[in-house]
Amino acid sequence: MNGLVRRLLVAVPALWLLVFFGLPFAFILKVALSQAVVAQPPFTPLFQDGAFQGSLANFALLVEDDLYFDAILASLRLAVTSTVACLLLGYPMAWAIAGTAKRWRAPLLALVALPFATSFLIRVYAWIGLLRPTGLVNEALQYLGLIDGPLALMPSDFAVALGMTYTYLPFMVLPIYASLEKIDPAYAFAAADLGARPGRVFWSITLPLSLPGVLAGSLFVFVPSVGEFVVPELLGGPGTPMIGKVIWQEFFNNRDWPLASALAVVLLILLAYPISRAQRAEATTARGLS
Amino acid sequence: MTLGALSVEGVEKRFGGTAVLDGLSLSIAGGSFVALLGASGSGKTTLLRLIAGFEAPDGGRILLDGADLDGIPPYQRPVNLVFQSYALFPHMSVADNIGYGLRREGMAADEVTRRVGDALAMVRLDGLGDRKPRQLSGGQAQRVALARALAKRPKLLLLDEPMAALDRGLREHTRNELKRLHRELGTTFVLVTHDQEEALALADRVALLDRGRLAQDGSPEDLYERPASLAVARFVGRINLIEGRTSDGGTVEIPGLGAIRAPARLPIGTEVVVGLRPEKIDIGAVGFPATVTDVAYHGDQSVYRLALPGGIEIQASRQNRSGQQAEAGESVGVSWPEAAALVFPK
Numbered sequence: 001m002n003g004l005v006r007r008l009l010v011a012v013p014a015l016w017l018l019v020f021f022g023l024p025f026a027f028i029l030k031v032a033l034s035q036a037v038v039a040q041p042p043f044t045p046l047f048q049d050g051a052f053q054g055s056l057a058n059f060a061l062l063v064e065d066d067l068y069f070d071a072i073l074a075s076l077r078l079a080v081t082s083t084v085a086c087l088l089l090g091y092p093m094a095w096a097i098a099g100t101a102k103r104w105r106a107p108l109l110a111l112v113a114l115p116f117a118t119s120f121l122i123r124v125y126a127w128i129g130l131l132r133p134t135g136l137v138n139e140a141l142q143y144l145g146l147i148d149g150p151l152a153l154m155p156s157d158f159a160v161a162l163g164m165t166y167t168y169l170p171f172m173v174l175p176i177y178a179s180l181e182k183i184d185p186a187y188a189f190a191a192a193d194l195g196a197r198p199g200r201v202f203w204s205i206t207l208p209l210s211l212p213g214v215l216a217g218s219l220f221v222f223v224p225s226v227g228e229f230v231v232p233e234l235l236g237g238p239g240t241p242m243i244g245k246v247i248w249q250e251f252f253n254n255r256d257w258p259l260a261s262a263l264a265v266v267l268l269i270l271l272a273y274p275i276s277r278a279q280r281a282e283a284t285t286a287r288g289l290s
Numbered sequence: 291m292t293l294g295a296l297s298v299e300g301v302e303k304r305f306g307g308t309a310v311l312d313g314l315s316l317s318i319a320g321g322s323f324v325a326l327l328g329a330s331g332s333g334k335t336t337l338l339r340l341i342a343g344f345e346a347p348d349g350g351r352i353l354l355d356g357a358d359l360d361g362i363p364p365y366q367r368p369v370n371l372v373f374q375s376y377a378l379f380p381h382m383s384v385a386d387n388i389g390y391g392l393r394r395e396g397m398a399a400d401e402v403t404r405r406v407g408d409a410l411a412m413v414r415l416d417g418l419g420d421r422k423p424r425q426l427s428g429g430q431a432q433r434v435a436l437a438r439a440l441a442k443r444p445k446l447l448l449l450d451e452p453m454a455a456l457d458r459g460l461r462e463h464t465r466n467e468l469k470r471l472h473r474e475l476g477t478t479f480v481l482v483t484h485d486q487e488e489a490l491a492l493a494d495r496v497a498l499l500d501r502g503r504l505a506q507d508g509s510p511e512d513l514y515e516r517p518a519s520l521a522v523a524r525f526v527g528r529i530n531l532i533e534g535r536t537s538d539g540g541t542v543e544i545p546g547l548g549a550i551r552a553p554a555r556l557p558i559g560t561e562v563v564v565g566l567r568p569e570k571i572d573i574g575a576v577g578f579p580a581t582v583t584d585v586a587y588h589g590d591q592s593v594y595r596l597a598l599p600g601g602i603e604i605q606a607s608r609q610n611r612s613g614q615q616a617e618a619g620e621s622v623g624v625s626w627p628e629a630a631a632l633v634f635p636k
Contacts, residue, residue, distance in 0.1 A: 186377035189344055192364040193371045194391030194442065204390075208381050 025268070032058055032261035043257050058262035067246070068263060072270070074240040078157060078232075079225035082164040083172075086221045087214065089165070090172030094213070095206075097173075098180040105181075112173050120167065124234050127163050128154065131235070159235040160242075164225050171220035179213025180206070215278050223271050243267055292321035294445040294478030295355055296341065302349035303336050303502075310336045312502035313350065318495075320355070320445075323472050323479045325493035327486055329525070332499040338448055338482045342371045354445060365394070370439035371448040374455070376431050378423035384410075384434050385419030391442045409437040412471070429460045433467070440475065449481045453488060465492055486526050490514065498522055514567075520634040523565045530566040530604040533636065535559060542633060546600015547578065554633035561636040568593065570630035571606035573615050577625030582616045596624055 033054030034043040046054050062068045097108045115123060130136045133150035141147045153159055183206065191201045229244035236242070241249070243263065250260035296318040303311040311333045318324045328334040339345045341352060343364035352359045359367060370391070378387050388409050389402045397405070410416050413433035423431060432452060439447055452468070453461045469492065472479050483489050489496050490510040498505040498513060505525075506518040517523035524531075534544040536556050541549040542564055552564055573582075573594060583603075584595040592614050594606045606624070608615050616622050 184375065184377065186373050186375050187379060189342075189364075190371070190373055190377035190379070191390070192344075193342055193369075194438065195365045195394030196390075197365055200394065205379060 028261045028264055030054075031257050032265050034258050036256045036258050038255075041257070042255050058259050059266070061259060062262055062266060068243075070240050071243045071246045072267070074157075075226050075228075075243040078161055078164065078242060079222050079228075081161045082168060082225045083218050083222045085161065085165040086169050086172040087218060090169055090217060091176055091214070093169075094173045094176035094180055097177055109174070109177065112170050115170065121230065123167070124163055124231055127159070127166065127235060131159050131162075154235050155237040156235075157237065157239065159237075160232045163231040163235045164228055167231060168221040168225060171224075172217035175216035175220065176210060176213040179210045179216075183209045212282050215282055219275060219278050223275065226271060227267060292319070292476060292478075293355055295320035296446060296478065296480070297353040297356075298337070298341075298350070299353070300350035301337070301340060301347045301352060303333070303340060303345065304348050310502055311340070311347070314499070314502060314504055315350075316497055316504055316507060318478060318480065320478055321476050322495055323469075323481070323493050325481045325483055325489035325496045326499060327483060327489040327496050327525075328499035329484060331501070333502040334482045334484075334499050335450065337499070338371070338450055338480070341446070341480070342369055342448055343367045368445045369448060370442050370444040370446075371450060372432075372435045372439050372452055374451040376423075376435035376455075378426075378431055378434055378438070380423050382423075383419060384415070384421045384423070384426070387423065387434060388419075388438045388441050391438065395442075405441055409441040412440065412474075413437045413467070428456055429464065432456060432464065436468075436471070440471070440477070444477060446478045446480060449479065451483055451485075452481065453483075453485070461488070468492060490526070498525060500525070517565075517632065520563055520565070520636075523632060523634065528568050528605070528607075529632075530568065530571075532564045532566070532602055532604070533561070534564055535561055536633075542631070544600065544602070547598055547602060550631065551628045552631035552633045553628065556633070556635060563634050563636050565632035565634065566604065566626060566630060568605045568607040570626050571596075571604065572625045573606055573608060573622050574625065575623050577623040580622055580624045582618050582620045582622060585614065585616070585618050587614070596622070598624065 030046055031043050033056070034046055035055075035057065036042060037044055044053060046052065093112070097105055097112075100108065128135070131154040132138075133152070135153070137153060138147075138150040142150065187205050187209065188201050191205045192198075196204065227244045227247075228242065229248055232242045232245055233248075236245075247260050247263050247267075250256045250263065296316075298314060298316040298318075301311050301314045302309060314333065314337065326334040326337060336345065340347050341359075343359065343362060346360070354368065378384075379390065382390065385403075385406050388406045392402045392405055406419065407416075410419055413436055415430060415433055415437065418426070418430065418434075423434070426434060432455070436452075449468075453464055456464060465488070468479070468481075481489065481492060490513070493510065495508065496510050496513050497507045500521050506513055506522045508516075513522060513526045517526060520531075523529050532544055532547075534542040534550075536554055536558050537543040537549055538558055540551060540553060542552045542554065542562060543549050544564070550564070554560075554562065556562065573596075578598055580596040580598045582594055583597050586593040586595075587610075589610070591607050591609050594608065594616060596604050596606060598604060604624075
């Protein structure tokens with residue numbers, strides 16, 4: 001009975017992963033190995049007359065053309081920027097919330113999550129209203145006489161990083177808060193008792209013990225940031241496109257499903273590596289802490 | 291004079307509207323082993339946090355070797371604390387835990403290594419320096435916590451319920467270890483505990499706290515044999531309590547039982563409670579007639595439940611040096627030495 005329940009409990013997420021990740025990914029992989037044709041569906045079958053027709057031609061093309069490499073590099077750069085920005089903003093927020101009286105923590109956490117109550121698209125559009133040449137920020141700065149003409153705040157990489165930082169900040173704050181909140185306050189007292197000043201207590205005790213939360217938060221921000229499509233589409237400049245946008249263009253503008261699929265596969269492999277590393281690190285620290 | 295003399299002078303501490311410490315005064319001689327004993331809510335843990343510097347008193351002062359500790363943050367006090375949960379840093383090895391406080395003093399690395407080794411040897415954990423706290427047993431973790439606090443060579447060591455997390459078998463051993471360390475180091479040990487047995491067995495002085503005040507301060511024997519109040523008598527050890535009224539000639543009139551001789555310096559006619567320790571009561575042929583209603587056999591001793599005239603129920607414990615002294619249902623005589631009767635105003 002107990003074993004059956006346990007097996008069922010494991011089966012549910014496993015089934016979920018299979019249906020919503022495993023099967024779609026298998027399909028994408030299949031498409032990535034085929035060639036684009038003007039037909040319905042717009043790719044060649046993998047097997048024809050019993051013979052395997054697949055090839056790695058799409059992956060070869062990705063390596064040949066600098067456009068894709070540059071797009072991946074630009075995406076990684078912007079994702080790292082937003083992750084670092086989220087960390088620098090989110091850690092102090094989480095730390096402050098964990099440090100307040102218990103009755104204030106739930107309302108403050110609710111405030112952190114409050115933006116989710118509004119549609120993501122509307123929130124990004126709101127940034128356009130703020131950042132565009134005739135937007136609130138430029139108008140205000142001009143009114144105050146701080147600038148003569150409008151600043152080119154958007155479209156730009158800056159605006160994209162800002163938008164992504166804003167969007168993903170809660171994903172950084174919540175896991176860091178969770179790990180800070182779990183730390184036994186006795187550790188900080190013990191450190192102080194042994195002669196550590198408050199700054200030293202933070203660096204030698206609080207920060208290392210909250211690293212699992214930092215790691216989880218960074219992943220929650222970094223991974224979706226790399227493939228982010230909406231924010232660069234709305235706030236981004238005409239410069240190097242991000243990988244999310246390139247995939248979109250290959251799919252819908254060029255109708256080159258196989259190439260887009262190959263790009264998606266490459267992106268997934270690139271992201272799977274840091275995730276698995278982070279999980280291993282987390283397992284190690286978790287063993288150390290339990 | 292030995293260092294580590296602590297003087298608590300009229301200390302007050304309020305949380306919200308309630309006074310947790312209500313003008314508490316206490317002086318602890320340097321090099322002594324003192325137990326702060328009290329039930330939960332007695333203020334003993336608050337006093338400990340005040341001495342360690344985690345809280346500031348609302349009134350009064352705390353002096354260590356004559357120097358006021360007011361305004362000195364915990365990281366500068368020559369006082370160290372062994373936490374109830376031990377609070378060993380989980381991400382550091384045992385050696386790094388013990389060396390943590392030494393490195394904060396800016397000590398050279400090789401000196402830290404030497405002192406950590408000494409501290410490990412002191413608690414008999416040589417060779418366990420590379421372990422992580424999670425790899426230690428409860429008893430080992432406790433000794434690491436002790437070593438970590440003692441490595442700093444504090445003038446005063448605070449111990450917060452150090453045996454609470456240990457199983458019974460280990461406690462006896464740990465008690466002996468604590469006594470040995472205290473003897474060897476000569477540091478003032480202040481033990482906070484709710485366990486009176488632990489306080490009596492370990493400390494050479496016990497300060498009993500009751501609702502933020504000092505109920506009694508004396509040797510373990512003082513507290514047990516000469517409790518200053520009914521509250522102390524109730525808290526320390528087992529005791530039979532019989533209600534009565536003082537009468538002339540050093541007697542107390544017990545309704546239903548008659549007059550018993552009991553030394554009391556109270557006006558005649560005062561409502562009192564007479565306290566009798568179970569082991570002071572003799573069971574034999576002479577004395578008040580009683581019926582044994584129940585016998586609880588404990589091996590080394592037996593506890594007899596006795597029904598006296600007037601519906602009075604008392605317990606007597608006798609050593610079983612030559613077997614049990616009575617059986618349930620038996621009629622016996624009950625007596626006690628006059629000095630054994632402790633009289634408290636009601």
